[in-house]
Amino acid sequence: PPLPAAQVRSTFLDFFRDKHGHLLVPSSPVRPRGDPSLLFVNAGMNQFKPIFLGTADPRSEMASYHRVVNSQKCVRAGGKHNDLEDVGRDGYHHTFFEMLGNWSFGDYFKEEACQMAWTLLTEHYGIPANRLYVSYFGGDAALGLLADQETRDIWLDLGVPPARVLPFGLKDNFWEMGDTGPCGPCTEIHYDHVGGRDARTLVNMDSPDVVEIWNLVFIQYNREVDQSLRLLPRFSVDTGMGLERLTGVLQGRRSNYDTDLFTPLLHAIQQVRAGPYAGRTGTADEGQVDLAYRVVADHIRTLSVCIADVSVQSAGTCVMRILRRAVRFCIEVLKAPQGALASLVPTVTYMLGDVYPELSTEADRVSIMDIINENEAHFLSSLRQGSRLLQRTLSRRDYRDRLFPASVAWSLHRDLGFPLDLVDLMLAERGVQVDRQELDRLIAENQTEGSYCVSSRLMLDVLSLAALQRVGVPHTDDSLKYAYRLEDGR
Ligand code: ATP
Ligand code: MG
Numbered sequence: 001p002p003l004p005a006a007q008v009r010s011t012f013l014d015f016f017r018d019k020h021g022h023l024l025v026p027s028s029p030v031r032p033r034g035d036p037s038l039l040f041v042n043a044g045m046n047q048f049k050p051i052f053l054g055t056a057d058p059r060s061e062m063a064s065y066h067r068v069v070n071s072q073k074c075v076r077a078g079g080k081h082n083d084l085e086d087v088g089r090d091g092y093h094h095t096f097f098e099m100l101g102n103w104s105f106g107d108y109f110k111e112e113a114c115q116m117a118w119t120l121l122t123e124h125y126g127i128p129a130n131r132l133y134v135s136y137f138g139g140d141a142a143l144g145l146l147a148d149q150e151t152r153d154i155w156l157d158l159g160v161p162p163a164r165v166l167p168f169g170l171k172d173n174f175w176e177m178g179d180t181g182p183c184g185p186c187t188e189i190h191y192d193h194v195g196g197r198d199a200r201t202l203v204n205m206d207s208p209d210v211v212e213i214w215n216l217v218f219i220q221y222n223r224e225v226d227q228s229l230r231l232l233p234r235f236s237v238d239t240g241m242g243l244e245r246l247t248g249v250l251q252g253r254r255s256n257y258d259t260d261l262f263t264p265l266l267h268a269i270q271q272v273r274a275g276p277y278a279g280r281t282g283t284a285d286e287g288q289v290d291l292a293y294r295v296v297a298d299h300i301r302t303l304s305v306c307i308a309d310v311s312v313q314s315a316g317t318c319v320m321r322i323l324r325r326a327v328r329f330c331i332e333v334l335k336a337p338q339g340a341l342a343s344l345v346p347t348v349t350y351m352l353g354d355v356y357p358e359l360s361t362e363a364d365r366v367s368i369m370d371i372i373n374e375n376e377a378h379f380l381s382s383l384r385q386g387s388r389l390l391q392r393t394l395s396r397r398d399y400r401d402r403l404f405p406a407s408v409a410w411s412l413h414r415d416l417g418f419p420l421d422l423v424d425l426m427l428a429e430r431g432v433q434v435d436r437q438e439l440d441r442l443i444a445e446n447q448t449e450g451s452y453c454v455s456s457r458l459m460l461d462v463l464s465l466a467a468l469q470r471v472g473v474p475h476t477d478d479s480l481k482y483a484y485r486l487e488d489g490r
């Protein structure tokens, strides 16, 4: 029988702790402490940044870390790492996921790291070696960086056939924390879900058949201010493997949603809507029920974790946006009643509470549900009021030759939180145009609130992509990207 996810997780932690002397460090909250450069924790290494940077207080516990293992709550829904676009469309990018990682701070390096990873995957988890591909840094002549032959040789010595040891460039196999700071080549392990073929061209192709499962980064340089690379006095290892993907591999599922990390949630969603989950993938149609199941299952995990750690208000617009997206999918696509979203929370806390104590108590569960319900009610009522105000204004006058009053558009936005883009689109649907000049003036006048930027971002919270297309927004992916660009530029 396939290994349950809880055992996939504990096997990893036990392997490094009990067999290889690593200290088990708890996950940090998803909101980074004292790091304004990050919206959310997006990798296990985030909490260890001071060690890599050499800024850890020598009296702190952290300063004594040599070998560490952990399972980190990660969110990639904003900022540099934003996977929101892929969620539900593919089966292996989530906004919230658990990253299993092991670290060496000036202790072991490449050889031991690869050896342990290979043993864990092939012997303890029993993954057939002939399904695995590994990549290494192939060098970059322009930047004067040599290929990481050392890592290549390590894999060959471990018995990986040369045809499955593949060189890639900077983008995939050289990891940098930022413009300056610790960095180095990495090696990634990929799994072929099909097998019995030569799939090397599919590695790093974003194919659902060959997925990246584990990234091992070898931190050996420091990127200096003048952009040169200086060898660090001590080398470190930083690895990360997605629990959901690994579980997919071990349970023989190409979609993570078909593993026991998600099936209880899909069942819970089925309780609140009429039709079942059919597991169809490969669609970009936001009206598709299966896609909505996946999005809602993904988003409710993210919401529960984010609210438990930070509360929705201080987590900011990004979490609010996920909440509204989830509400919209629940109500518009799944035809679930109001309150359905919050009713999924106990399933999440039941599944994650054992591992993450902040999700374990009755009080945690109740407060997460309350916050979701309040925000859902608020959002739905704004939507209703907004539509009514718009309707009323439109019915009072004939707008065939006239421009829609900017003051009403502005009030929809400011007083009811309606995205301005949405106002534009709703008007366009009715063949009406807003008084652009006057509206621009109002926007400029209120620029300090930064509200126009927010409105573009929120546009997709409330509108289905089909609605965007109906009124002629050129391409849905572009508009999504546009929204994300604004978000990143904040
Ligand atoms: P991908 O190329 O698939 O987007 P990545 O290269 O961005 O992954 P890393 O930053 O190397 O991922 O993170 C380490 C590991 O975390 C990955 O190998 C993968 O197993 C997992 N992971 C990354 N992003 C996600 C996500 N959005 N959802 C689930 N797991 C993820
Ligand atoms: Mg990625």
Ligand code: MG
Binding pocket: 172, 212
């Ligand atoms: Mg990758």
Ligand code: MG
Binding pocket: 188, 212, 215
């Ligand atoms: Mg990677």
